[in-house]
Amino acid sequence: NAGVTQTPKFRVLKTGQSMTLLCAQDMNHEYMYWYRQDPGMGLRLIHYSVGEGTTAKGEVPDGYNVSRLKKQNFLLGLESAAPSQTSVYFCASSGRRQGYTFGSGTRLTVV
């Protein structure tokens, strides 16, 4: 059972570069989320999706874009990376009345 798979696991970017983080789930979950985790700040919601083709902003959406073209995939894009986006990014998915299933995270450093 793969659950939620995030790629890549680690990445170093230069300021201004772009990249896409991929999240894939095999549980047929309707809901998918992207969070960032920073020391002392817990997890903060970036964007989320309640179904294929739909996305919505979370608590900290600036500088990020998302797409959910297929139910099982949720992509997070950084168009022009900034040092403030150095963080650990977690993807999660859930069904109705269920807790989240998390991926193992992507550690991103922007220099």
Added chain:
Amino acid sequence: AQSVTQPDIHITVSEGASLELRCNYSYGATPYLFWYVQSPGQGLQLLLKYFSGDTLVQGIKGFEAEFKRSQSSFNLRKPSVHWSDAAEYFCAVGALGGTSYGKLTFGQGTILTVHP
């Protein structure tokens, strides 16, 4: 807006001692509540969840939590801590309906250190 407060940033206990991690939430409607655990370098694992019914819920690894509506709390407990319980613990609150359905708000986390 929903919010979660975990008052204790860091807790240290001895192996075999009892544990209680505090969680207070703020939410206007009926919440659903979760506790997650995160080991270093890992993702978050669900320990237990509360939707409705019995206010004392049992989870994995011998953990339990009690929902107290009057105190807006959902504290996590374990009667006897093992060294392998050392990790960071997150409380989360979510909505059962409306436009916020499915979205969880997390507390800042409590780091648990276990002394032998």
